[in-house]
Amino acid sequence: MDALRTPHLLTVSDLTPGEMEGIFRTADSFLDLSSRTVKKVPSLRGKTVVNLFYEPSTRTRTSFEIAAKRLSADVINITTSQSSVVKGESLLDTVRTIEALGADGVVIRHPASGVPEWISRRVGCHVINAGDGLHEHPTQALLDLFTIQKRKGRLKGLRVAIVGDILHSRVARSNIRAMSLMGISVRLVGPPTLIPKDRGDWNAEVFHDLREGISDCDVVMALRLQLERATANYIPSLKEYAKFYGISPSVLQSARPDVLVLHPGPINRGIEIQDEEGFREHSGILDQVHFGVGIRMAVLYLLMAGGNKGEGNA
Amino acid sequence: MPNIHSSGPPDLSPAHSVPLLPDGRVLLDASQIDRMIRRMAHEILEKNQGVKDLYLIGILKGGGVLAERLVRIVRSIESVDVPFGTVDITLYRDDLSSKSSPPFLKESALPEPVDRKRIVLVDDVLFTGRSVRSALDLLMDLGRPSRVQLAVLIDRGHRELPIRADFVGKNIPTGQDETVQVVLDPGRECVVVTRKD
Numbered sequence: 001m002d003a004l005r006t007p008h009l010l011t012v013s014d015l016t017p018g019e020m021e022g023i024f025r026t027a028d029s030f031l032d033l034s035s036r037t038v039k040k041v042p043s044l045r046g047k048t049v050v051n052l053f054y055e056p057s058t059r060t061r062t063s064f065e066i067a068a069k070r071l072s073a074d075v076i077n078i079t080t081s082q083s084s085v086v087k088g089e090s091l092l093d094t095v096r097t098i099e100a101l102g103a104d105g106v107v108i109r110h111p112a113s114g115v116p117e118w119i120s121r122r123v124g125c126h127v128i129n130a131g132d133g134l135h136e137h138p139t140q141a142l143l144d145l146f147t148i149q150k151r152k153g154r155l156k157g158l159r160v161a162i163v164g165d166i167l168h169s170r171v172a173r174s175n176i177r178a179m180s181l182m183g184i185s186v187r188l189v190g191p192p193t194l195i196p197k198d199r200g201d202w203n204a205e206v207f208h209d210l211r212e213g214i215s216d217c218d219v220v221m222a223l224r225l226q227l228e229r230a231t232a233n234y235i236p237s238l239k240e241y242a243k244f245y246g247i248s249p250s251v252l253q254s255a256r257p258d259v260l261v262l263h264p265g266p267i268n269r270g271i272e273i274q275d276e277e278g279f280r281e282h283s284g285i286l287d288q289v290h291f292g293v294g295i296r297m298a299v300l301y302l303l304m305a306g307g308n309k310g311e312g313n314a
Numbered sequence: 315m316p317n318i319h320s321s322g323p324p325d326l327s328p329a330h331s332v333p334l335l336p337d338g339r340v341l342l343d344a345s346q347i348d349r350m351i352r353r354m355a356h357e358i359l360e361k362n363q364g365v366k367d368l369y370l371i372g373i374l375k376g377g378g379v380l381a382e383r384l385v386r387i388v389r390s391i392e393s394v395d396v397p398f399g400t401v402d403i404t405l406y407r408d409d410l411s412s413k414s415s416p417p418f419l420k421e422s423a424l425p426e427p428v429d430r431k432r433i434v435l436v437d438d439v440l441f442t443g444r445s446v447r448s449a450l451d452l453l454m455d456l457g458r459p460s461r462v463q464l465a466v467l468i469d470r471g472h473r474e475l476p477i478r479a480d481f482v483g484k485n486i487p488t489g490q491d492e493t494v495q496v497v498l499d500p501g502r503e504c505v506v507v508t509r510k511d
Contacts, residue, residue: 003415020381022418025418025421026418028421029402029419029420032424035457036455036457037455037456038455040455041406041455042406043405118450274446301405302416302418305405305416306410306413306414307413
């Protein structure tokens with residue numbers, strides 16, 4: 001197998017471990033691009049990518065935009081606050097309009113879970129999920145695993161602690177699936193109110209004590225406290241959360257000496273991440289941003305560089 | 315594999331070489347191939363008057379192993395390590411959008427910048443010339459080589475673009491409906507022509 005079978009990237013479950021490794025290998029080739037004279041390759045020349053974001057985003061949208069442009073695609077950004085959505089246009093009408101304008105791929109972020117999947121069944125272009133509600137954020141999980149692989153040299157057999165608001169985190173959901181698929185053992189660390197009661201088929205240990213949870217871990221992934229989702233109602237106070245679940249140089253003493261710290265951003269500094277300077281050499285947070293472009297280039301290229309979906313890509 | 319460059323030699327693991335021993339008309343055996351590659355190495359040195367600024371770049375998959383062999387022979391003649399790299403030209407192909415799904419990329423490895431170098435592009439088989447066109451476009455995006463030459467083990471004809479090789483192991487007339495496979499795995503080296511089904 002040397003290509004993706006799926007025409008869309010909606011969830012991590014669309015991918016096999018072999019396909020994930022293929023994406024990582026492809027992303028690796030794209031990383032060299034930033035050191036070249038011409039920082040572009042012609043693979044998506046003549047194709048159009050539309051970023052359709054129903055939620056605010058800086059890094060994901062910018063990352064997709066840079067990725068698409070480096071592949072020579074034309075990129076159109078639609079942020080819904082400045083579009084006909086505020087005039088009451090329905091989601092499906094918006095997407096159909098975009099498709100009629102000639103988009104080959106739509107990168108969509110939406111506050112409701114399942115929207116990208118719903119759209120993918122109704123349009124003819126490629127659909128990429130850039131985060132849907134509490135469901136998934138597959139490219140974030142891919143770039144997190146890619147960062148871990150680049151920094152640790154492997155994935156299989158590592159132990160990762162995901163710390164914080166698991167309940168409201170699509171990043172955590174995608175990561176838990178992807179990590180299990182790649183043979184990483186996952187721990188979930190957070191206050192009982194922020195860990196889902198029903199964890200379905202997740203193969204993850206739960207800890208409520210931070211130091212215990214990260215002990216002997218190779219990677220600590222802090223999640224953002226999603227203050228805009230009223231997460232504050234789930235914890236006694238921000239100060240208390242920061243005290244018990246903030247990642248600081250002293251807390252990291254409990255993890256492995258070569259621990260890698262990740263955060264999907266944007267960071268609430270002083271809450272999830274405290275005194276990053278104090279563990280600078282352990283931080284992979286800027287690597288995540290850098291590798292994210294490579295991962296998104298790989299995904300766009302692998303989904304879109306071929307013929308049209310109707311011509312047998314599925 | 316000999317470590318030619320400290321800054322990361324290309325990985326030419328078996329995954330990059332021809333996976334199966336094909337069955338068909340065997341045209342060349344190991345000793346014939348070896349003599350051809352030796353002659354090509356001498357020709358490259360003669361035409362470039364030595365190894366100054368020489369840089370061998372193999373086009374994946376087939377050209378990688380051949381470039382490595384050429385570099386090894388050059389070293390045995392001149393006692394100098396010539397830099398060599400590999401490039402994956404998939405992103406520059408002109409038939410990407412006519413295929414259903416684009417393939418995962420193979421890892422290119424270029425230990426040095428191409429600027430002001432005398433590049434010898436290396437491939438196993440020269441056919442339509444489209445791969446070489448892709449590789450040339452890729453090279454120009456990487457920088458500005460002082461000169462680019464082309465070395466191929468087999469020239470099988472049927473060019474679709476105005477491209478010709480500077481160094482040829484052997485010209486083999488073929489039909490459009492035939493495929494030429496070059497196997498350079500140690501111990502099983504051969505060039506085989508098979509008719510497509």
